[in-house]
Amino acid sequence: AQKITQTQPGMFVQEKEAVTLDCTYDTSDPSYGLFWYKQPSSGEMIFLIYQGSYDQQNATEGRYSLNFQKARKSANLVISASQLGDSAMYFCAMREGSVGNNDMRFGAGTRLTVKP
Amino acid sequence: DGGITQSPKYLFRKEGQNVTLSCEQNLNHDAMYWYRQDPGQGLRLIYYSQIVNDFQKGDIAEGYSVSREKKESFPLTVTSAQKNPTAFYLCASSISTSVVDEQYFGPGTRLTVT
Secondary structure (H helix, E strand, O other): OOOEEOOOOEEEEEOOOOEEEOOEEOOOOOOEEEEEEEEOOOOOOEEEEEEEOOOOOOOEEOOEEEEEEOOOOEEEEEEOOOOHHHOEEEEEEEEEOOOOOOOEEEOOOEEEEEEO | OOOEEEEOOEEEEOOOOOEEEEEEEOOOOOEEEEEEEOOOOOEEEEEEEEEOOEEEEOOOOOOEEEOOOEOOEOOEEEOOOOOOOOEEEEEEEEOOOOOOOOOEEOOOEEEEEO
């Protein structure tokens, strides 16, 4: 079963505007971590932000914030004040905490294009 | 500078040949991973290793093999048994496999088999 779902294959946003990239996940493990990565055209994966299942507050890192809605099992990435350099693929990922289930699962990704 | 090195960036092989992709890290991380990425798709886990001399199969291990003889190194061999080996291969590492540990990625190797 798909553990991470990203329903937006592609998104467009105007430079300087905010954009939300959707991510829903599926787990019965009470302990898990959610991650967002950026993949520019060069191919390297760049870690952006982390949210733990027990964290009370939404994570923020500079222009990135995570809209964590635990009951809905969603972990949407919000990018504020978009820049041309934000154009890339964005992947949501999850790692579960139970013993023997230590790998990280990735969604299919969303391609973000920032328009000047 | 600490990081993950993958070499080469581009690799070309003839069908039927085994090929080994290199992955080295100097981050002192215990866990290392290999992913495959096909065009327009997400990452699929091939193998991962939590500690030296131990590794686990991921979702698509068939046709691949790995070794973890040293903490710093986790080479991936793409064997002739892999039906569609042409892909982008990413190596990653993390401090451990705890839920809080993000993975750090190398620059990737683009393998083309003809």
